[in-house]
Amino acid sequence: MSQHKQERAVRTRERLLRAAAEVFDTTGYAGASISRILERAGLTAGAMYFHFKSKEDLARAVILEQAADLDFPETESGLQQLLDMTGYLAVELKTNTLLRAGVRLAVEQNEVGLQEYSIYEWWIDRFRQELVQAREKGQLHPFVDEADFARVVVGAFTGTQIMSQVSSDRANLPELIAAMWRCLLPALAPADVVETLVIPAGGTAGTG
Structure with missing residues (x-):
C-alpha cells in the first residue's frame, strides 16, 4: 500500500471511530445502527468493513481507544x-x-x-x-x-x-x-x- 493510500486509510478509520463515538454516546450500543454511523461519517459500508468487521468490532475500538484524546496534567508524581x-x-x-x-x-x-x-x-x-x-x-x-x-x-x-x-x-x-x-x-x-x-x-x- 502506498503512503498516500495508507494515510487515507488512517483518516477513514479515524472518521469512522469519531462518528461511531458520537452515535454510541447518544444512543448507546443497542440504539446505534451501522447506517446511522455511516451517515454521520459520510462513508460507505465498504469503507467501514475494510476497517471493522461489525458494529461490535467498532464498539470495541471505541472502548479501547477512549483515552486517545487525553492529555493528562503533568504535576508532582505520586x-x-x-x-x-x-x-x-x-x-x-x-x-x-x-x-x-x-x-x-x-x-x-x-x-x-x-x-x-x-x-x-x-x-x-x-x-x-x-x-x-x-x-x-x-x-x-x-x-x-x-x-x-x-x-x-x-x-x-x-x-x-x-x-x-x-x-x-x-x-x-x-x-x-x-x-x-x-x-x-x-x-x-x-x-x-x-x-x-x-x-x-x-x-x-x-x-x-
Missing part, C-alpha cells in the same frame, strides 16, 4: 498526580465525546455481550503507576497494596460517574470525585501527607 488525573477525567467526561462514549460502552457492555475488560486493566495499571510513585515517596500507609487500591479507585470512579450522569448529566462530577477522594485518602495516606494534597474542585484534602 498522590497529587493521581488526584489531578481523576479531576481532569471528571472535567473531560463533560465534553470529550470519544472518552464519554468509550466509558458508556465499557459500562453497558455486559448487556450486549462485548466482554472487553482490558480497558479496565489499562486504567488500573495507569493509576497503580502513580501509587507506586507515591510508595517510593513515602506517601502511603505501610499496609496499602498499590494494585488493590488502584482497582478500588477505578471502581469508585466508575460508579461515581454513573451516578453523576443520572443525577446531573455529569455536571456535578468534579464535586463528586472530590468527595470520593475525601473519603478514600485517609485509608491511603497518613494525615500529614493528606494535608499537603489538593483535590481538584475540592480544595485542600486535609481541610475536608
Whole structure:
C-alpha cells in the first residue's frame, strides 16, 4: 500500500471511530445502527468493513481507544498526580465525546455481550503507576497494596460517574470525585501527607 493510500486509510478509520463515538454516546450500543454511523461519517459500508468487521468490532475500538484524546496534567508524581488525573477525567467526561462514549460502552457492555475488560486493566495499571510513585515517596500507609487500591479507585470512579450522569448529566462530577477522594485518602495516606494534597474542585484534602 502506498503512503498516500495508507494515510487515507488512517483518516477513514479515524472518521469512522469519531462518528461511531458520537452515535454510541447518544444512543448507546443497542440504539446505534451501522447506517446511522455511516451517515454521520459520510462513508460507505465498504469503507467501514475494510476497517471493522461489525458494529461490535467498532464498539470495541471505541472502548479501547477512549483515552486517545487525553492529555493528562503533568504535576508532582505520586498522590497529587493521581488526584489531578481523576479531576481532569471528571472535567473531560463533560465534553470529550470519544472518552464519554468509550466509558458508556465499557459500562453497558455486559448487556450486549462485548466482554472487553482490558480497558479496565489499562486504567488500573495507569493509576497503580502513580501509587507506586507515591510508595517510593513515602506517601502511603505501610499496609496499602498499590494494585488493590488502584482497582478500588477505578471502581469508585466508575460508579461515581454513573451516578453523576443520572443525577446531573455529569455536571456535578468534579464535586463528586472530590468527595470520593475525601473519603478514600485517609485509608491511603497518613494525615500529614493528606494535608499537603489538593483535590481538584475540592480544595485542600486535609481541610475536608
